[in-house]
Amino acid sequence: MSIKVKGFLKDVGGASRVTALRKKSIETASAVPDPKDNIRAVADALHPAHMEFRVTEIREASPTSRIFRMVSTDGHIPVFQAGQYVNFRLRIGESELTRPYTISSAPCDARGEKGFIEVTIRRNRPYLVPDWFFANVTVGTVLQGNMPFGTFYYEPLRDSKNLVALAGGSGITPFYSMAREIAYGKMKGVHLTILYGSVHHSDIVLGQELAKVERDCPDVKVVHVLSGDEEWTGEKGFITKELIAKYIGEDPTVMFCGPVPMFKLVEKAAKELGLTCRRFRHDVMSQPADPTQIPGYPLKNKGKVFKLTVLRGIRSDVIDARGDxxxxxxxxxxxxxxDTHCRGGECGYCRSQLVQGDIFVSPIGDGRRLMDKEMGWFHACSAYPVSDLTIRIPIL
Ligand SMILES: Cc1cc2nc3c(=O)[nH]c(=O)nc-3n(C[C@H](O)[C@H](O)[C@H](O)COP(=O)(O)OP(=O)(O)OC[C@H]3O[C@@H](n4cnc5c(N)ncnc54)[C@H](O)[C@@H]3O)c2cc1C
Ligand code: FES
Structure with a gap:
């Protein structure tokens, strides 16, 4: 067998010229970042490090949830995909915190001079951040944050055009964004079926908005599944294997977004239906507010308070850290x-180094790399102290 090498000398000649040019660029490069660097400008436009959002409208999305429409104060909203989220940086009392909220409006809504984004926040019981939003955010409020983040979006090279969404509670928000984008004529050829589980009719978030998009667009179908509403005449109970099988169709991509207990049921059903990992995708799960729900959480830890020494550059602070x-x-x-984003252990933005002490790492969404596990790196959003600790975190 003979191998023909075409243009071999040409390739070698070209490569040596590139090597020489690269060497020259390195020798003449400055250690100071070039402010006119085009690649940097593109990266900043796609992922601004810091943004300000001015709230322009607030509407009810259900008796317990609100839609907050906002514009960027500099007029620029970065390109994003339906299903991605914005990360708000908030000051609440003495605390400085971040929280992710899915952009429930469509990417098309963000284009043009009057471009906006909307987030839909649910407050069906007292919560720290939703309480703060409902009590403090009015039209005109300016919020700090940045966007876009997350990988929970439709990818035409991987996903089927028969998209089946399984949603619970505020987990409807990425699918409403996708439904709107389809109604705008984007996501060509995609047909979206949403199975949306709620307890009672009044718990449905974005119910009227979903009904409108379904009326306007033949490629969007919404099936409400209610588990505790006697008067409901539609699908009743939970989203089971049988129910998914009824609506799933041929060669689907199934996407799930909802609370952890619902995920456990739906994941089992997906396995039984023979869906592969590629065809069953789910959003990141935040850690449960009550850590005793996490498998393996050391119960004796609840209520304990430990000393946490935090090293940042040459700075060292000692603070209290609760075991729960x-x-x-x-x-x-x-x-x-x-820097937290997903708050579920997956994205790695909050990666920190354990210098001394013991932690419990939640197995829910543990996205640490193998080498990180061995070298004592952990994700601060999903690790709980079980002794006094010393950690090193990046300076922001
Ligand atoms: C990718 C993603 C997208 C999301 N999209 C949406 C969405 O579209 N709509 C929606 O409604 N929700 C969404 N959520 C959930 C949302 O981010 C919030 O978690 C939710 O609104 C509940 O708010 P909370 O975290 O303050 O709740 P809480 O349960 O009240 O608080 C949780 C945490 O705050 C801590 N805490 C308590 N007091 C303090 C304090 N003083 N300082 C600092 N921390 C304190 C608690 O220990 C606990 O860990 C999304 C979550 C993720 C991960
Ligand atoms: S915020 Fe994503 S891993 Fe901690």
């Missing part, structure tokens, strides 16, 4: 800046 709250929350309570 993630390390990131201790930092937030002490107003020590920590």
């Amino acid at each position: 709250e993630p390390v990131a929350v201790a930092l937030e309570r002490a107003a020590i800046p920590v």
Whole structure:
């Protein structure tokens, strides 16, 4: 067998010229970042490090949830995909914290001079951040944050055009964004079926908005599944294997977004239906507010308070850290800046180094790399102190 090498000398000649040019660029490069660097300008436009959002409208999305429409104060909203989220940086009392909220409006809504984004926040019981939003955010309020983040979006090279969404509670927000984008004529050829589980009719978030998009767009179908509403005449009970099988169709991509207990049921059903990992995708799960729900959480830890020594560059602070709250929350309570995004252990933004002491790492969404596990790195949003600790965190 012979191998023909075409243009071999040309390739070698070209490569040596590139090497020489690269060497020259390195020798003449400055250690100071070039402010006119085009790649840097593109990266800043796609992912601004810091943005300000001015709230322009607030509407009810259900008796317990509100839609907050906002514009960027500099007029520029970065390109994003339906399903991605904005990360707000908030000051609440003494605490400095961040929270992710999915952009429930469509990417198309953000384009043009009057471009906006909307987030839909649910407050079906007392919560720290939703309570603060409902009590403090009015038209004109300016919020700090940045966007876009997350990988929970439709990817035409990977996903099927038969998209089946399984949603619970505020988990409807990424799918409403996708539904709107489809109604705008984007996501060509995609047909979206949403199975949306709620307890009672009054718990449905964005109910009227979903009904409108379904009326306007033949490629969007919404099926409400209610588990505790006697008067409901539609699908009743939970989202089971049988129910998914009824609506799933041929060659689907199934996407799930909702609370952890619902995920456990739906994941089992997906396995039984033979869906592969590629065809069953789910959003990141935040750690439960009550850590005793986490498998393996040491119950004796609840109620204990440990000393947490935080090293940042040459600075060292000693703060309190509760055994029933993630390390990131201790930092937030002490107003020590920590970069959290998914708050579920997956994205790695809150990666920190354990210098001394013991932690419990939640197995829910543990996205640490193998080498990180071995070298004592952990994700502060999903690790709980079980002794006094010394940690090193990046300076923000
Ligand atoms: C990717 C993603 C997208 C999301 N999208 C949406 C959405 O579209 N709509 C929506 O409604 N929700 C959404 N959420 C959930 C949302 O981010 C909030 O978690 C939710 O609104 C509940 O608010 P909370 O975290 O303050 O709740 P809480 O349960 O009240 O608080 C949780 C945490 O705050 C800590 N805490 C308590 N007091 C303090 C304090 N003083 N200082 C600092 N920390 C304290 C607690 O220890 C606990 O860990 C999304 C979550 C993720 C991960
Ligand atoms: S915020 Fe994503 S891993 Fe901690």
